[in-house]
Amino acid sequence: xxxxxxxxxxxxxxxxxxxxxxxxxxxxxxxxxxxxxxxxxxxxxxxxxxxxxxxxxxxxxxxxxxxxxxxxxxxxxxxxxxxxxxxxxxxxxxxxxxxxxxxxxxxxxxxxxxxxxxxxxxxxxxxxxxxxxxxxxxxxxxxxxxxxxxxxxxxxxxxxxxxxxxxxxxxxxxxxxxxxxxxxxxxxxxxxxxxxxxxx
Numbered sequence: 001x002x003x004x005x006x007x008x009x010x011x012x013x014x015x016x017x018x019x020x021x022x023x024x025x026x027x028x029x030x031x032x033x034x035x036x037x038x039x040x041x042x043x044x045x046x047x048x049x050x051x052x053x054x055x056x057x058x059x060x061x062x063x064x065x066x067x068x069x070x071x072x073x074x075x076x077x078x079x080x081x082x083x084x085x086x087x088x089x090x091x092x093x094x095x096x097x098x099x100x101x102x103x104x105x106x107x108x109x110x111x112x113x114x115x116x117x118x119x120x121x122x123x124x125x126x127x128x129x130x131x132x133x134x135x136x137x138x139x140x141x142x143x144x145x146x147x148x149x150x151x152x153x154x155x156x157x158x159x160x161x162x163x164x165x166x167x168x169x170x171x172x173x174x175x176x177x178x179x180x181x182x183x184x185x186x187x188x189x190x191x192x193x194x195x196x197x198x199x200x
Contacts, residue, residue, distance in 0.1 A: 004096030004145025046143030048101025081169035096145025097138040124155040132183035
């Protein structure tokens with residue numbers, strides 16, 4: 001589990017195909033990894049990946065074909081900025097919201113407008129995901145925990161404060177870029193429970 005509070009911006013060093021799957025090599029930037037262990041989970045732009053190798057400045061993770069198909073990771077170019085967050089500990093402050101790292105689908109960056117010192121960002125999203133997005137609810141965009149300002153049939157809008165823009169991969173994002181979306185866990189489970197209420 002994660003909080004959606006990004007710890008560092010890394011970048012994709014390289015990618016390789018192994019037995020039909022993808023392996024990514026990610027430079028960790030300022031991410032603290034002194035105690036990193038094999039098998040640990042790291043969220044890479046909102047996608048929970050398992051560390052299969054690492055050194056003092058990078059790690060490698062395998063990406064299945066399912067993950068390639070459902071996230072933006074398969075389309076990343078070498079050098080692309082990625083948001084990084086290590087999995088939370090029982091003692092971690094939950095400053096964002098509970099994020100699983102299981103991406104529900106992709107959206108795209110739309111309009112970006114200044115709003116005082118902040119920015120208003122609009123993200124288009126598939127209608128099948130928008131049913132789970134609520135005004136003033138939480139959503140993870142490329143792993144960043146954000147509060148929804150408004151939502152319509154085409155997408156949703158959020159505010160990004162200067163700190164968020166400066167300390168995430170949003171600093172290098174532009175209109176048209178693909179983003180990974182994870183809706184609130186509660187919304188998913190409420191729908192699942194409602195759909196199985198007649199099971200006995």
